[in-house]
Amino acid sequence: MRILIAAATDAELSCLAGKLGPARPLRHRLVERACAGRELHLIATGVGMVATAAWCSRALAECRYDLAVNVGLCGSFDASLVPGTVVHVVSDRLAELGAEDGGRFLPLDALGLEDALGPALGTELRNIDPPAIEALDRLPKVRGITVSTVHGHEPSIAAVRQRLSPQVESMEGAAFMYVCLMHQVPFAQIRAVSNVVERRNRPAWRVQEALDALSVAALDVVKGS
Numbered sequence: 388m389r390i391l392i393a394a395a396t397d398a399e400l401s402c403l404a405g406k407l408g409p410a411r412p413l414r415h416r417l418v419e420r421a422c423a424g425r426e427l428h429l430i431a432t433g434v435g436m437v438a439t440a441a442w443c444s445r446a447l448a449e450c451r452y453d454l455a456v457n458v459g460l461c462g463s464f465d466a467s468l469v470p471g472t473v474v475h476v477v478s479d480r481l482a483e484l485g486a487e488d489g490g491r492f493l494p495l496d497a498l499g500l501e502d503a504l505g506p507a508l509g510t511e512l513r514n515i516d517p518p519a520i521e522a523l524d525r526l527p528k529v530r531g532i533t534v535s536t537v538h539g540h541e542p543s544i545a546a547v548r549q550r551l552s553p554q555v556e557s558m559e560g561a562a563f564m565y566v567c568l569m570h571q572v573p574f575a576q577i578r579a580v581s582n583v584v585e586r587r588n589r590p591a592w593r594v595q596e597a598l599d600a601l602s603v604a605a606l607d608v609v610k611g612s
Contacts (some may be wrong), residue, residue, distance in 0.1 A: 388612060389426045391455040391572075392605070393443050395434045395559050399459045402602035404429060417446060423610045428452070436481075436533060436562035443563055447570040454518055454573050454612055457563040458605045460597050461578040462537060464544075465554040468527070468580050470593035473604040475526040476576040477514045479561040480551060482532035484510065492550060512564040518573050522607035526577065529554040533561035539587040556584060577605055 394400045404410070408421035413428060420427045428450070432442040439457075447455065461474070468474060485494040494510045517523060532553040538544045547553065560576050567574035579601035582592040 388424075388453045389428065389451070390609060390612065391443070391446055391450075391452045392427055392429045392458060392609075393432055393439070393446075393455065393563060394430075394458050395432055395439065396459075397431045398598065399601070400429050400431050402598040403458060403605050406602060406606055414449070415445065416442060422606070425609060425612065427609065432559070435535065435558050439559040440562040440566055443566045444570070447566060447572055452572055454575070455563075455567050456574065456605065456608065457560060457576040457578075458601055459557060459559060459578050460581040460594065460601070461531070461555040461557045461560075462582050462584040463555055463580040464548060464584050465529070468529070468554060470580050470582060471596045471600050472580045473526055473600050474529045474555060474578055474580065475517070475523055476531040476555065476557075476560055476564075476578055477517065477528045479512050479531040479533055479564050479576070480510055480553070481561050482534050482547060482551060482553070482556075483536075492546075512561050512568065514564065514574065514576070516573070517575055518612060520575075520608055520611045522604065522611040523575055523577075526604065531555045531557060531560050531576070531578075533557055533559065538584050541586060544584060555580065575608065577601070577608060579604070 411419045418429045432439045579597035581594050581597040
């Protein structure tokens, strides 16, 4: 089985890479490693939707994968998802894609442009047929949003809560899901909560705790695939 594992940063990959076999550089940014008989191709795409979509689409166009996995950190809107919790994001939205009309936000479907997202349902991307992996099934299934600017201002946090009721946010997830849906590759988006979504409070973040939990969960998913 060949698996693509994509993350925005080297730090998000390194928490998993340290538990794998020796690295062998492939093409472009891809590195091959082995785990439990699986052939893993790891790629650090860079932060944000554009970099994620570009590098993941290039990888999936050049090589056939049995599974693609996006690993990374996220912020939590849900009080039950405390830092260190690992989640399976099964639906995601491009939260900022639309238009402003005074104090209202108009998503693409309200503008009559929902088909611009190709495989999406309106402005929402759904993983309706996730891989049948026991370790993945054990993770909480959550709703995500993907943003270019992470939330850190009380009025905008309240507004997005009211509009979309998200549980977590990232800067890459929906882009990864879009690419996988376009290429018709089975996929999973696995994220560990590093912080509560609030006014920026960096000392309260639990980045290393989240990375440690992410590495354990991601490894379990890979071995169970």
